[in-house]
Amino acid sequence: MKRILTLLFFMLAGMLQPVMAADEKPAEDTYAYYGFEPEIVTNYISNRKKLGFVRISVELMVKDPQDLVALQHHDPLLRAAIVEILGNQPEDRVKSLTGREEIRRECYDTVNRLLEQETGRALVVNLLFTKYLYD
Template sequence: MNILLNALIITLLSLNSFATYAGGGQSTQPLYYVIEEPFTINFLRQSDEKARYLQIKVALMSKDQSILSSADSNLPMIQDTLRVLFAEQNMETVKSLDGRSELQQKAYERIKAIFEEETGNSNLEAVYFTTFLWQ
C-alpha cells in the first residue's frame, strides 16, 4: 500500500512539473521588472541656461518571466539605450502629454528590440514611466 501511495505522489508531482514546464514560463498575471535607478536628463542648453531637468523611473511589464529575467542580464544595455533616447528629447516635447506618450512608445520599441536581438524573445508587453518629473 505504501509503495502504491508513493508512486501516486511521484506521478502527481511529475505531472505538476510538466504542466509548469509546458507553460513556457507564461503567466496569466502581469509581471514587472522595475529599473531602480532613475534616469535624470539635464536640459540646461535648451532652456536659456536655466536649470531644467527630467527624471524618469521605468518599469517593464510582461506575462513571460523569461523576458523579465533577461532584463537583469541586459540591464546595462537597456539603461544606455534609454539614456540616449531620453537625452535626444526636446524640452518642449516632453512637457506635453502627447510627447510623453510618444516617448513611452519609443522606449517600448527600443527595449523590445534589445530583447529580440539578445534573446530572440519579444514578449515585452509594456513600458511604464512610474515617475515622470519635469522641473
C-alpha cells in the same frame, strides 16, 4: 419525492463550478514587472539658458516571470538606450502629455528591438512611466 430530489441535485450540480485538480494551472496570464533601480535621471535639450532635466521611474511588463532574468542581464543596455532617447528630446516634447506618450512609445519600441537582437524575441508587453518629473 425522489424525482424532486434528483431534480434539485442536477440543478445544484449545474450551478457549481468545476474544481481544478491541484496540479492544474489557471488559464490566465501571469505578468511580471521589472523596474530600473535607481531611477533614470538625465538632461534634455532645453530652450532656456539652463540645462533641463528629467527624472523617471520605468517599469517593464513581461508576460512570463522567467523573462525577468533576461531583463536584469540586459539592464545596462536598456537603461543606456532610454537615457539616450530622453537626452535627445526637445523641451516642448518632454513637457507635453502627447510628447511624453511619444517618448514612452519610442522607449518601448527601442527596448523590444534591443531585446530581440540580444535574446531572439521581444520580451516586453508594455513599458510604463510610474514617475515622470522634469524641470
